Structures are given as C-alpha cells and as structure tokens.
Amino acid sequence: MARSKVIARVLGIVGWMLAGSTVLVLLVGAMGIRSRNTCRGIRIAYALPSGGRYVDSLHIANLLKADGEPQLTGALLTSLDLNRMEKRLEKDPWIRDADLFLDRGHILHIRIEEQSPVARIFTQSGHSFYLDSLLNRIPLNPLYTERLPVFTGMPVSIMGRQPGDTQHLADALQIVSYLRSDELAMAIVEQADFEPGTGFVLIPKLGDHRIVFGDATDIAGKLRRLRIFYHQVMSRTGWNSYRQIDIRYRDQVVAIPSDSLPATADSLASRSPDTATRRADPDPAHLSAPGPERKTLPKAVMPAPRT
Secondary structure, rough: OHHHHHHHHHHHHHHHHHHHHHHHHHHHHHHHHHHHOOOOOOEEEOOOOOOOOOOOOOHHHHEEEEOOOOOOOOEEEOOOHOOOOOOOOHOOOOOEEEEEEEEOOEEEEEEEOOOOEEEEEEEOOEEEEEEOOOEEOOOOOOOOOOOOEEEEOOOOOOOOOOOOOOHHHHHHHHHHHHHHHOOHHHHHEEEEEEEEEEEEEEEEOOOEEEEEEOOOOOHHHHHHHHHHHHHHHHHHHHOOOEEEEEEOOOOOOOEEEEEOOOOOOOOHHHOOOOOOOOOOOOHHHHHOOOOOOOOOOOOOOOOOOOO
16 A cells, blocks of 8 residues: 555656656747747837827837847847847937837837927027926927927026926926917917016917916916906907016906007006906806996006016
8 A cells, every 4th residue: 555655656756757848848949949030020109199200110220220239120039138129219318118029920019109298498598408298308309390389598407407497397387288288378379488587478379469477376367367358358459459468467467558668558547448358257258258237347457567
C-alpha cells in the first residue's frame, strides 16, 4: 500500500516535469518564431477626429528615426522597444500622449493624442507661444496655425521664470475658458491686450472701440453688462459711436463717445431715456423682450474717473 503511494507520487512528479518541459519548449519555440517575425506595417491613429493638424505621420516617423529606430516596416519585432518609442514621441511638445502596441498580425499601432491649445500668448518682449488648459506653454507649430483668442502684452516670460507668470496666465485662461463656453461672447471678442494698472482690455471684432475689462473677476457679470449696453445703446447709436466702454464696475458701464475729449465720458443725465443703459438685469429675457413701460433708470453711464 505504501509502495503504491510512492509510485503514484513519483509518477505525479514526472508528469509535472514533462508538462513543464512541454511549456518551456513551446515558449522557446514561440520566442524563436517571434525573433524571426518582422513588423508588417504601421497604422497611426489620433485621439480626436481633427488629429493630425499639429503632428503628421511623417513627423512621427522622423521622431522615431531620430531615436535610432530602424525602418519600422520590416524590422524584427524583437528590435522594437515600444516603451522607449512612446517616451521618445511624448518628448515632442505637441504630443500629449502616445500609445504603441503590436497586434496579432504584427502591425504596429501608434495612437497619438495631440496638445489642445486654447489661446495664443504674446509677451511684452514680443515672444509668442500657445497656452493649453493645464497652463502649459506650447511652442508655435510650423505645420499649422490655430485660430485662437489672442492675448498681447502679457507680463510673462517665455520660460515661466518671472514672478507672477502663473497668475497672469491663470487669469487669461479663466477669460478664454468663459469665452469658449459662450458662443456670443466668443463671436464678439477678437483679442485681449494687457495694460499695466488697467488689466485686460478686450478688442471686439466689430466697431472701433476698446472694452476695459480689468481683472479676471466677475467675468459673467462684465460680459452681461456689455451685451446689455450693445443691445440698448450701440444698436441705436452705431458700432463706432464710442471709443471706450468700461465694464469693470458693478451694475454700471462707463462709455466714452468717439467725438469726446479724452477726459470726458457720456453721462446718463445728458442723454434721453431711449439711449440710456439699464442696470444689469440677471434675467436674460430682459435683453430681447424689454417691458413696454419705461421706468426711471439708475445711473449706468457715468463720467470717466479722472487720473
């Protein structure tokens, strides 16, 4: 009885050894086959449907060649270090993420996620770069120039080493993020200039005037006041009737007529009720459907502050 147990144990051990040997032989064979297999092609895909504007397939191939990779099609699979290739691609400032893998047909798949700039920044020294939603600086791209909101005169450095860089760029990002979420506001604003002591000054696409915006606080309120002023005043007086519109102050707009002296501004007291602006109304319906009865309007266009 004891002898039969010993024999059974020995047979079991022998069986496991044979099974392990078989698996080892198969693995070695598979490795031998892989070592002789070659890459049969490349497929490049982009994370977004609009991909390929900033980084095309030729640029990707050149990046891999610069890293010492051989001609990918026809290269031995064992010579392809996919992890190193991914890191090489991600060093490009216009590639946010790269994923590489080989399928069963030995096709190399390269999936690229490009950077997504949201604004173009011009510094006071004349340098320019793109800004993304993570406050990353992205250099200009020779393949494609994106039409984005432009911020000029920004007191920031190209390398991000100047005090206040992050805050100034964060303010610009807040403004452009709101503009991108509001189609009407995006359609109005052409660019924003930064002026020391004043803050941001918006340049509209229509009209020959400037919009003093100030800092990045109360963005929605400021743009709401601007729309009310456009609707109730400039729609009647014309787009070139004012040279400056100041929307920094709560519940009021300070507007300087085009034909006035620099130190004077249009005042509600000298205007008829038809051309006066109303206090900013939180109800959007107020813009398109004002009530038929006219009420005494609060002072909305005041003399410009003297400096």
